[in-house]
Amino acid sequence: MPRKLPRKDVAIIGLGWTGSILAQELTDAGLDVVAVERGPWRNTATDFPISYMQDELRFRIQHELFLQPSQNTVTFRHNASQTALPVRNWGAFMLGNGVGGAGVHWNAETWRFLPSDFVLKSHLAQRYGAGFIPADMTIQDWGVTWDDLEPHYDSFEYLCGTSGTAGNINGKIQAGGNPFEGARSRPYPTPAMKQGYGHALFGEAAKELGYKPFPQPSGNLSQAYTNPLGVKMGQCTFCGFCEWFGCANYSKASPQTTILPVLMRKSNFEARTECEVMQINLDRSRSSATGITYVDSSGEEWEQPADLVLLCAFQLFNVQMLLHSGIGAPYDPNTGQGQIGRNFTHQTVSGALGFFDKDKYNFNPFISAGSIGMCIDEFNGDNFDHGPLGFVGGGYIGQVQTNGRPIQTSAVPPDTPAWGSKWKQALKDNYLSNINVGPACHASFYAYRDTYLDLDPTYKDRFGRPLMRLTIDLHDNEIKMSAFLTDKYAEILQKMGAKQVVKQPRKGPYDITQYQTSHLCGGAIMGDNPGNSALNRYLQSWDVPNLFVMGASAFPQNCGYNPTGTVGALAYWSAAAIVSQYLKSPGPLVHA
Amino acid sequence: MYQMSRRQLLGSSAVWLLMSSSAGRADLIKGGLPWRPGATDPPDAVTPGGWKYFSPPEAAAVEAFVERLIPSDDLSPGGKDCGCAVYIDRQLAGPYGRFEGYYMFGPFQSGTKQQGPQSPVTPAQQYRKALAALDTACRAKYSGKAFAELADDRKDEVIKGLEDGSLKLDGADSQDFFKLILKDTQTGFLADPIYGGNRDMASWKMIGFPGAHYDYRDWIDRHNQTVTLPPVGINNHPNWSP
DSSP, X not given: OOEEOOOEEEEEEOOSHHHHHHHHHHHHTTOOEEEEOSSOOOOHHHHSOTTTOOOIIIIIISOTTBOOTTTOOEEEESSTTSOOEEOSSOOSOXXXXXXXXXXXXXXXXXXXXXXXXXXXXXXXXXXXXGGGSOTTBOOOOOSSOHHHHHHHHHHHHHHHTOBOOOSEETTEEOTTSOTTSOOBSSOOSBOOOOOOHHHHHHHHHHHHTTOXXXXXXXXXXXXOEEOTTSOEEOOOOOBSOOTTSOOTTSOBOOHHHHTHHHHTTOTTEEEEESOEEEEEEEOTTSXXXXXXXXXXXXXXXXEEEEEXXXXXXXXXXXXXXXXXXXXXXXXXXXXXXXXXXXXXXXXXXXXXXXXXXXXXXXXXXXXXXXXXXXEEOTTSTTSSOOXXXXXXXXXXXXXXXXXXXXXXXXXXXXXXXXSSHHHHHHHHHHTTTEEEOSSSEEEOBOOBTTOEEEEEEEEEOTTSOEEEEEEOOOOHHHHHHHHHHHHHHHHHHHHHTOSXXXXXXXXXXXXXXXXXXXXXXXXXXXXXXXXXXSBOTXXXXXXXXXXXXXXXXGOSSBOSSOSHHHHHHHHHHHHHHIIIIITTSOSOSXXX | OHHHHHHTTTTTOTTEEEOOTTTOXXXXXXXSOOOOTTOOOOOOOOOOSSOSSOOHHHHHHHHHHHHHHSOOSSSSOOHHHHXXXXXXXXHHHSGGGGTTTSOOOSOOOOOOGGGOOOOOOOHHHHHHHHHHHHHHHHHHHTTTOOGGGSOHXXXXXXXXXXXXXXXXXXXBOHHHHHHHHHXXXXXXXXXXXXXXXXXXXXXXXXXXXOBSOOOOTTTTTOTTOOOOOOOBOTTTOTTOOX
């Protein structure tokens, strides 16, 4: 039996971006808040010091800051007829661990989704007819709109100090920004990042081809910044050790660099680290949460009663927690019924290698940042006519190369021997003069009836709980889209002057060993009624109204941008609804 | 090991309490940011000399192998002199060699290629089996000579046989072993010199990577120019400056 602790107003599961934002907002509202975090405490000065953070082997190749599969992993299969097998070491995505969550190791690309993304199904049906959407595609509208979220995107960007060039301020298109973005209420808090040679050259080539390139919005800051909480951040130094690493400079937006210094000083907040939550407890009616149960690092179980529970873990673990706690009905792909696990999506990324004449081009790829580079948005969302193309969706295309770390990023032309003096020569000849972005085409991954999450029948975690089972594959729509976008990117590389371009469009089958971003989405999605979603438009559980579920698990499908900007905006949107509506009258904020 | 050093932080910080009677062994943090000078967890530097995992014959084979994968030539010293075998030895003796952190619960069943490796055989075990089988295969084929005793062109012939799978190893998959030793050798060669396989930053000098410099603000606008900063490693090279 777990030992029972004194009651708190709010119990938060996971102290990453959304847990930190919610804790900050709810402690400001006067509530007594505890956050329970699976991983360790992490701090810039002690955990990401400048004296050894620049270590590719330790932090990128052996991913020391991440969750280890021995703690918790997933199983994977392409379809329901296969036996799912465990992911024994990470590949297709990387899952964070510890205070700060994925906010520690992200690249800090800080995008907003398009206004049409939030009403995707009705928008596409209106423009192309409902029959244009593939029959097995289960996309839907979000239940929130751009206008609902704009103030909250603004809050997240000003928290982070995001560096960028606005493309649309209150409906007025701005030179040098993204002309396709929704109308924003004010400029970015800091100007856009400077660009390296390869990034700038891409922008010039894209412009010559008639596109409207703009700098990628960045949570690595172009200049020092003090956020509205009074927390100070430093200028990015283009060290090239960003994604997979913590930032030693206080220049990458993270809970550590934007919120925690303020939050941790509050007498009505505490964090408990190295404690793994086992379940959300429900009362006898199973329609109200009574708190959470967790296991501490000695293996002892504790019950933490709370009036309000906020599930703020990573997407996969949010869905797993709901299933382990018996909240909501598990999704059944045969009937389409049940919401928990439905509309699981990832990201469709692709690129091309560009090899240039070494005597004319020196890109110094190591001079870079997590979120840098020039992008075009002509082929994102529904910014272009899909009618003749036979697919829906799209993504941004950019020269957004983040590093020149030699183990991971060194590319040699495809006809090079794998070893020996010829390999060495090719490595030397191409290291400074190739462009190897990885996700140059960062595109949508829409939802399908046969792509979902449930509990694995065989494999268990170290506590004996079933692992999450991923049933996921690439569908024709995404494969066509990826080929189209990759061709567009390759044309720009040619225009830049590449002597050899090697296209790498995303193809099926889905490969769990190939990194494809850590942007897993869906499984506990938001919507306008309990028949099509797990959460209402405020991220409140339809089944258990004193439970709110943050993060990308709420995305009905994934769009052609990095998700964190929208995750942050939704967290502020939900926090505002809790403070202004829920606390005054606890109960469902939307009546089904 | 990392967990241990984290635990050492506990106790001396005014704001970092070990919850005891009231709430078990949770790290309870409140009242401010827990911080203590010097409470960091630096990497373990490899010290050359001796072998931690390989037997002398295994070490001889791996040194000979890495010297063919990365031959000494005009571009750089070879894999042996760069320490790639030392790098692999230390890795196999550590967490990497025993799949530490991997999900190791069974059942172990084979699946599709896209489902990823499912073998319970650790890298350390894989090297042990494959290196023994490699010498056995070489002795059978080349009048009793072990791999390390072969002439360079014979060694290359053997490596190509592993690469294309035409040379079979008893008890080990030759292509899997080739991929493993190639990946490990190139990783060690290109990693920070603190790990033993990139002595004197030989690979970084060859390709033009300046290493662990932390500040390129003076260089970001200098497009298409050769960076003249000498390379530095993370272990206190005299030329280190951020």
